[in-house]
Amino acid sequence: MAEAKPTSGRVTLRDVADVVGVTPAAVSMALRGSSRIGKETTERIRAAARELGYVTNSAGRALRAQRSGSIALVVPNTSQHVFGHSYFMHLLVGVSEVGDSRGAPVIISTSVVAEHGINAYERILRSQVADGAIVASAAAQDRDLESLVASGLPVVLIGRSVTLPDAVWVGVDDEAGGELAARHMIEQHGARRIVHVSGPLDHQSAIDRLEGCRRASAAAGLPEPRVIQGDFSEASGVAAGRTLLADGLDGADAIVAANDEMAYGLMRELGAAGVSVPDDLGLIGYDDFGLARVTTPGISTIRVPAELIGRRAASELFGLLDGREPAHRHVLLPVELIARGSCGCPTPAQHD
Amino acid sequence: MAEAKPTSGRVTLRDVADVVGVTPAAVSMALRGSSRIGKETTERIRAAARELGYVTNSAGRALRAQRSGSIALVVPNTSQHVFGHSYFMHLLVGVSEVGDSRGAPVIISTSVVAEHGINAYERILRSQVADGAIVASAAAQDRDLESLVASGLPVVLIGRSVTLPDAVWVGVDDEAGGELAARHMIEQHGARRIVHVSGPLDHQSAIDRLEGCRRASAAAGLPEPRVIQGDFSEASGVAAGRTLLADGLDGADAIVAANDEMAYGLMRELGAAGVSVPDDLGLIGYDDFGLARVTTPGISTIRVPAELIGRRAASELFGLLDGREPAHRHVLLPVELIARGSCGCPTPAQHD
DNA sequence: TCTCCCTGCTTCATCGTTGAAGCAATCGCC
DNA sequence: GGCGATTGCTTCAACGATGAAGCAGGGAGA
Numbered sequence: 001m002a003e004a005k006p007t008s009g010r011v012t013l014r015d016v017a018d019v020v021g022v023t024p025a026a027v028s029m030a031l032r033g034s035s036r037i038g039k040e041t042t043e044r045i046r047a048a049a050r051e052l053g054y055v056t057n058s059a060g061r062a063l064r065a066q067r068s069g070s071i072a073l074v075v076p077n078t079s080q081h082v083f084g085h086s087y088f089m090h091l092l093v094g095v096s097e098v099g100d101s102r103g104a105p106v107i108i109s110t111s112v113v114a115e116h117g118i119n120a121y122e123r124i125l126r127s128q129v130a131d132g133a134i135v136a137s138a139a140a141q142d143r144d145l146e147s148l149v150a151s152g153l154p155v156v157l158i159g160r161s162v163t164l165p166d167a168v169w170v171g172v173d174d175e176a177g178g179e180l181a182a183r184h185m186i187e188q189h190g191a192r193r194i195v196h197v198s199g200p201l202d203h204q205s206a207i208d209r210l211e212g213c214r215r216a217s218a219a220a221g222l223p224e225p226r227v228i229q230g231d232f233s234e235a236s237g238v239a240a241g242r243t244l245l246a247d248g249l250d251g252a253d254a255i256v257a258a259n260d261e262m263a264y265g266l267m268r269e270l271g272a273a274g275v276s277v278p279d280d281l282g283l284i285g286y287d288d289f290g291l292a293r294v295t296t297p298g299i300s301t302i303r304v305p306a307e308l309i310g311r312r313a314a315s316e317l318f319g320l321l322d323g324r325e326p327a328h329r330h331v332l333l334p335v336e337l338i339a340r341g342s343c344g345c346p347t348p349a350q351h352d
Numbered sequence: 353m354a355e356a357k358p359t360s361g362r363v364t365l366r367d368v369a370d371v372v373g374v375t376p377a378a379v380s381m382a383l384r385g386s387s388r389i390g391k392e393t394t395e396r397i398r399a400a401a402r403e404l405g406y407v408t409n410s411a412g413r414a415l416r417a418q419r420s421g422s423i424a425l426v427v428p429n430t431s432q433h434v435f436g437h438s439y440f441m442h443l444l445v446g447v448s449e450v451g452d453s454r455g456a457p458v459i460i461s462t463s464v465v466a467e468h469g470i471n472a473y474e475r476i477l478r479s480q481v482a483d484g485a486i487v488a489s490a491a492a493q494d495r496d497l498e499s500l501v502a503s504g505l506p507v508v509l510i511g512r513s514v515t516l517p518d519a520v521w522v523g524v525d526d527e528a529g530g531e532l533a534a535r536h537m538i539e540q541h542g543a544r545r546i547v548h549v550s551g552p553l554d555h556q557s558a559i560d561r562l563e564g565c566r567r568a569s570a571a572a573g574l575p576e577p578r579v580i581q582g583d584f585s586e587a588s589g590v591a592a593g594r595t596l597l598a599d600g601l602d603g604a605d606a607i608v609a610a611n612d613e614m615a616y617g618l619m620r621e622l623g624a625a626g627v628s629v630p631d632d633l634g635l636i637g638y639d640d641f642g643l644a645r646v647t648t649p650g651i652s653t654i655r656v657p658a659e660l661i662g663r664r665a666a667s668e669l670f671g672l673l674d675g676r677e678p679a680h681r682h683v684l685l686p687v688e689l690i691a692r693g694s695c696g697c698p699t700p701a702q703h704d
Numbered sequence: 705t706c707t708c709c710c711t712g713c714t715t716c717a718t719c720g721t722t723g724a725a726g727c728a729a730t731c732g733c734c
Numbered sequence: 735g736g737c738g739a740t741t742g743c744t745t746c747a748a749c750g751a752t753g754a755a756g757c758a759g760g761g762a763g764a
Contacts, residue, residue, distance in 0.1 A: 058481045
């Protein structure tokens with residue numbers, strides 16, 4: 001059949017209306033299935049709309065409805081080295097899955113440039129480009145974020161926030177994760193002297209993972225773990241390895257790294273110096289976004305369900321947009337230990 | 353100073369106008385820097401706008417201007433196993449970098465659901481959610497894509513398209529890449545019997561990489577390489593390895609895999625069977641999106657500049673949107689060989 | 705002194721969509 | 735057969751922004 005689709009030139013309600021011989025309002029109502037439009041007319045309108053390739057103009061609808069129907073995923077690019085690509089990717093997959101299911105376009109914003117005294121977070125919401133935002137901010141303290149949350153606009157934060165108790169956030173139980181990691185090294189592998197290579201300590205995840213690690217040590221009656229601060233990058237893992245080698249291991253028998261990238265850097269650096277993981281030193285990482293599975297040995301790690309976080313955050317956001325006050329403003333998802341070779345556990349089957 | 357920012361409730365031109373005592377039109381003109389508005393009035397308007405936290409409503413502007421100012425990055429989710437996460441991620445980074453620099457929000461669309469006879473690609477453009485789209489479609493033949501390109505809407509394709517000669521696309525020279533990979537194995541490592549583990553052969557990249565591999569073999573006077581078809585997934589690499597082991601290597605001395613994930617699957621499967629890479633068999637992959645660097649041995653590979661592709665595609669798209677006909681509708685970016693351990697080359701320094 | 709032009713704003717119209725209210729014609733009911 | 739209710743559409747207005755055109759008042763030039 002001849003689909004007389006106009007190859008260019010927008011098709012509006014008016015065009016469809018003219019073809020059918022009714023008014024734009026009638027077309028609008030018919031397409032939304034109003035009972036006030038006759039059955040036969042509705043059919044003719046639907047047919048004409050299909051024929052012409054009519055698609056609702058989002059600007060017109062947004063203007064009228066006072067909502068765009070989109071949501072934004074905001075990742076300040078200042079934190080690109082902190083939020084690894086894979087984390088963001090998993091998050092995005094989760095968010096866009098929920099967005100798609102609701103027919104809501106997902107807008108990615110990495111720009112953080114403030115303009116006329118308004119930061120990028122607020123700009124995107126106030127301009128109504130998006131109705132709500134999911135913000136993955138790295139810093140535990142972020143002035144812009146504070147003002148955004150204070151403004152009352154619909155925002156869901158990724159990651160636990162101590163400084164913004166009123167904010168809705170979805171995170172992972174990093175204290176439990178840190179504790180789980182350290183306890184595994186202590187209980188399963190008899191570690192007595194733990195070194196913790198932390199993330200940047202102005203980052204809540206880094207703080208919590210360290211805290212968990214401390215708690216496990218204390219619970220086992222061990223001394224405070226030695227802490228070497230990194231920044232979540234592989235390079236900082238390498239640097240930590242170098243520091244460790246320079247200072248001497250001093251009886252250390254296990255390393256708990258605050259993420260896998262640093263663990264990987266450590267492993268390479270130690271390996272190059274002839275210190276074998278796990279034979280000479282057990283190692284456990286954190287995240288399991290892909291890297292940990294493919295190294296040799298595989299890096300034992302605490303799995304962060306990033307895609308689930310994304311899905312959950314998006315759900316919470318839609319809840320806010322629908323006017324439902326969330327039952328719990330704070331969601332802490334559980335983590336899971338994935339044992340691979342680096343801690344000393346036997347290498348598991350391949351499909352891990 | 354008291355920033356009397358209204359915490360909720362939209363601020364419109366009218367609100368600013370009322371404060372200053374002028375009309376909305378005057379405010380609009382002043383903010384855009386029109387010379388028709390007095391200097392002193394302009395100042396007062398700007399001050400008031402800042403004070404009130406005014407941000408242009410994107411729906412209003414889009415409706416008036418007949419353009420949303422956004423661009424879309426479309427990735428059919430049917431192809432998620434084909435387009436690995438990392439590829440998409442690099443693409444996105446490149447696209448959003450250019451988008452940000454132009455102040456254009458980037459919309460991610462993974463939904464491909466057709467509705468009322470209109471596919472998701474066209475829907476997003478015709479609805480004016482985005483002014484143009486960058487489409488990363490997997491299949492060499494995609495009916496929806498054909499109709500989209502035929503519609504003349506501003507679209508840039510990722511990857512060479514043979515079937516759509518009129519489309520604007522940005523890709524990588526995969527034939528050259530495939531040839532480069534095979535030639536390296538032949539010339540540097542004396543390979544005489546090459547096995548090519550291809551991608552899905554309804555995918556242009558897969559076709560081209562295979563073709564390049566064939567060309568190098570022919571040029572060296574070698575017989576046609578044996579081809580085992582995979583689907584770009586690690587699992588299909590494992591399967592290919594299994595096939596190879598079951599059939600017997602039959603004198604094969606090098607494997608050219610069409611991507612790194614399959615190469616990794618192969619390497620693991622062969623390794624588990626006691627066949628060492630590179631000692632028993634040289635291996636080279638393709639992509640270098642992250643995986644190849646961290647395995648042991650590292651996978652030698654053909655680097656695809658995905659971020660650059662994203663940047664370039666976005667630039668081309670903005671060119672189309674600005675009405676500039678592109679100087680060259682087809683962009684083929686060069687690839688680069690990255691030698692690591694898997695082909696038999698000495699392991700390079702760590703920072704590769 | 706009259707006209708023309710500039711300056712600096714206002715008024716107007718429009719982009720596309722959609723709820724509300726309006727208004728004929730038809731129907732059901734007593 | 736008359737009256738209210740229902741059906742099926744129309745007209746109207748508004749969402750917010752912004753070019754175009756309009757229109758006062760003042761200054762310059764002839």
